[in-house]
Amino acid sequence: MRIYYRILLKFVLTTIGIVLIAAIPALFQGIKVDIPAYISTVGTIVSSFVHPNALTYSIGQETYALFPDFWARWGYSITLIFTAFFISFLLAMVLTFFTMLLSEKVREKIKFLLFLGESMPDILVVGLFMVIVILIYKHTNILIFNIAAFGDEKILLLPIIVLTIMPTLLFYRIMIYDFEEEASQLYIDVARSKGLKKQKVLFSHVLRNAIINIFLHAKSVIGFMLSNLLIVEYVFKVDGIMRFMFDHFVPEVLMVGMLFMFVPIYVMQAIGQVIIEKTTGRQVEV
Amino acid sequence: MYAKSRLKKLCKHPLFLVGFIFLILLVSSSLIHAIFFHSKIPVTTFLYNGEGKIIASGPFNPLEVPPLGTDPTGQQMFFVLIQGAKYTIGIAVIVAGLRVIISSFVGLILGNYLPKLNKYFSGLVNGFYYIPTALVCYVLLFDVMMIPFGFEDEFSFVQKVVFELFVLTVVAIPTTSLLIGNQINQVYKEEFITTAKTLGGSPIHILRKHVLPHMRPRLLIQFMQEVVQVLILLIHLGFFHVLFGGTLEKKLDTDTTEKVYISLSSEWSGIVGEGFEHLHGWSWTFFGPAMAFALVILSFNFVIKGMEDVFLEDRHGTKKRKKKHLKKKTTPREPQYLDFEFIRDHEK
Incomplete structure (x- = not known):
């Protein structure tokens, strides 16, 4: 049981870490540090977890919904x-x-x-x-x-x-x-x-x-x-997703991009970790 | 006296010597070029035949104008590279130094005084593995460094340099402090620390006399590795036209859409990025600086290899088996109590 707890804890912590990293663009206004804006951006990102379909990105003046299109890029x-x-x-x-x-x-x-x-x-x-x-x-x-x-x-x-x-x-x-x-x-x-x-x-x-x-x-x-x-x-x-993040580096896009890169990779790592720990009885860290 | 004998050994290490001498030669020639020749770069825009008639116009490939050809404005690449070497290596060394110094402090606090938090901190930092560092830096630097065509420069050169140094340093602090913190933690678990504690050494004394001497060579190696990391980061940023000290975007003609990115410092990464745009026609303007980067990275790696062989070996005896074990300092492993185990037996 302990191993699943560790895997879950790491998953949650990394997700929090990703939210914190994704909000970084708001931290700097020009070369000045703007902490209130950063905190409010973190809040917006967290609330977007509840309404993922409301996420948008913009090219020039036009805004597009992030989600249905996102999957094709991600899959690629x-x-x-x-x-x-x-x-x-x-x-x-x-x-x-x-x-x-x-x-x-x-x-x-x-x-x-x-x-x-x-x-x-x-x-x-x-x-x-x-x-x-x-x-x-x-x-x-x-x-x-x-x-x-x-x-x-x-x-x-x-x-x-x-x-x-x-x-x-x-x-x-x-x-x-x-x-x-x-x-x-x-x-x-x-x-x-x-x-x-x-x-x-x-x-x-x-x-x-x-x-x-x-x-x-x-x-x-x-x-x-x-x-x-x-x-x-x-x-x-x-x-692809990396280029998408590169072109539209607003916090929401960064968050979604990082999160969906993280999940499949982490699933793979976690499966490996479980197999290793079950067969060898050794505690490992991925 | 330990330090002296180690230095002697290091000077006999062939790989270390090759890397070190190459770097010294490169930096000193760059400095000599700046001091005695006032950074003058020879320009070859046309080639003439014996009668003084123009037979060809640039840019020339390395066969026409040795040793490395010319760039689109006629400057000889070799001298452009020599001129930029001191900046590129200088930036990498400064940023790497800052990273290691700050990370050691954070790592010490984290590893020694807040070991409970360490677990949570490592989870949070894990997020950094799922985004390329170059992308984070690009996001942070883009607005400040880019001067779009037809716009005024918002910040001064010095401001931009300081900001870029700051960003390049800060992005690596979390991961590096975690790494150094773990290493410091490992040292604190050694037997001689327990002995020193039993004999009544104060925490400050133990830190100064026992932990730091143990950590110094590792930190030096970490520093060299950071230099390589920063160099790679600089190439990537240059590739995306975020150049050190600001990028000036210009258009060749008013009616064309082709843009030219001009580096405000004469540092290498800008040349790589600009060269890649002309990969199809004038490939040498890309391969020249890219190879130069590769050579510098290689010589830093040689230096690292030499240091690893010398520093991490002599403290722990010379047995090859042990040395191999200690080389793997980035991924500390759990102690294995058994020398071997058969997987099959466990499945029973």
């Missing part, structure tokens, strides 16, 4: 981020598995390369990708991907590919680290000395225990992916 962003997340997770897992079969010397080299790759700003990766696509188009007249969205058209492939690259690197490094940590435990030596094959030990012993730590480290990757998503939506001019 969530599709992008979750697809990219799972692809990069699986890809990194496969890569790690093969890397762990290599000798330590080669592994050190791979780790160093990953370290170099991680230092690349994500914008550089996006830029490289766009230039490559354009170069291929120029030389072969084949447009592999649409590089910008027009109107209602939704592009999925290129944003997902761009969104997958950096998290894969991050996951790959985290996984190698956690796998090595787990592989240096004594029980692995025992298993090996009993004559089990290296692959077998990796797959059925190391993987199972390492995945717990990998899961706990996944949070930083998600944070990184969200900021990546903002860049990707901005560059490819797609109509």
Whole structure:
């Protein structure tokens, strides 16, 4: 019971935190701090929880209702981020598995390369990708991907590919680290000395225990992916939730955007947390 | 004497040396450029042949005008980058320093004196993970920094600089203080603190003589990591045309809709953002500054790696196994009482 209480408490606290963060635009008038306006904005946001259909956003002079349209944008962003997340997770897992079969010397080299790759700003990766696509188009007249969205058209492939690259690197490094940590435990030596094959030990012993730590480290990757998503939506001019928040940064929009990014991710984390705590009996924090 | 031997070790660490020397060279060349050459940037608007006839007009790619080509106004990119280096690195260092100093105070109070509140505080701060920092900064800075076409500047340059430094610092305070608070908490749980308490050390004494020396290398590493964070944040903001010290929006002609964003300081992130607009035609105006950013981030990462290897190793013995364990300072783990456990046994 205690674990569900903790999950619920964290959910409530984070929601409060999100409301407080979303009201920040009202805190500054120019460069002056305006605390009464901030408090009244927090009040407005809280009251909008009761009447979500009254939420609006404005473009120029026109005002539009936030809600029915919101779901399409939200669905699109969530599709992008979750697809990219799972692809990069699986890809990194496969890569790690093969890397762990290599000798330590080669592994050190791979780790160093990953370290170099991680230092690349994500914008550089996006830029490289766009230039490559354009170069291929120029030389072969084949447009592999649409590089910008027009109107209602939704592009999925290129944003997902761009969104997958950096998290894969991050996951790959985290996984190698956690796998090595787990592989240096004594029980692995025992298993090996009993004559089990290296692959077998990796797959059925190391993987199972390492995945717990990998899961706990996944949070930083998600944070990184969200900021990546903002860049990707901005560059490819797609109509997603991040770009929506970027274009209309009034407190209500920020609140709704953050809240609906938070809920699905948190559900995933909470399920993972419950599974880990039930199977290992260890108390973990996501 | 401890500090000296550690410094010696650090100077022998190859990665640290490479990163450190690169940064020193970059900043000092930027300063020399400012002091002895008065920040003069060579301009190449046309190329001439042997007879003095114009054979080409800019912007030129890196092959025509080495080493990095020219930007649309004919300035040589290499010198533009050299000139901007001191500002970019300077801003990152100042903001990171402020972040670490303020967060250490908040973290100390939070971790040591209000441990009950810590749980709730960490829940509230969790909200920051679901919004990109660049977006928060963009929201806060947009109105102040942007000077739309045809409008007068509302704030002075100094006001804007101070405000931007303030915003860049404040957005990271909650998460960083939580991190540092947890680390301080970890130190207070160590055995030697209990011993010192038993021997009658006052809280101030324990803080000064036992906790701070333990925290100093960690704070230094945290500082370096913050520098990298700020650099990435600056790139993102520059990408969205929120440039340090204000953005001037201009139109090339009165009848075109194409806008040009002009940085009021000559700092790198503005060049990256402007370069991305011309990615299709003049890709070097983007890749030059973006690569420069990547190199600076890489050298800071090298420095961090060197510090981690040296600082976090020698205090706790040299066993490789232990060192590995301590490197993971950002995600402190619960103590494991058993060396191993089979998952299968638990399911019974």
